[in-house]
Amino acid sequence: MAFVITEPCVGVKDKACFGVCPVDAIQEAADCPGETPRGDAMLYIDPDECICCGACEPACPVDAIFDEDMVPDQWLSYIELNAQAFAV
Secondary structure, eight states, rough: OOEEEEEGGTOOOOOOGGGOOOOOOOGGGGSSSSSTTTTSEEEEETTTTTOOSHHHHOOOOTOEEGGGGGGGGHHHHHHHHHHHTTTO
């Protein structure tokens, strides 16, 4: 289980979540080793690096970050999008 960045981040990329992640699991598309289907339009969370601390969720000003088990139905595809960004 990990946290996931979803649709509200697209086009925003506020980065308030960067500073609160204790393991640097949040990355920009350019820093992701895998495919970023949404390209550079959003940020991604590495599901293997995320320690599920939850610090990023309240830091997001557009409410785009969810625990994987709490992602709203309309954004479930973002679970796989975040994983693809770090698949090598």
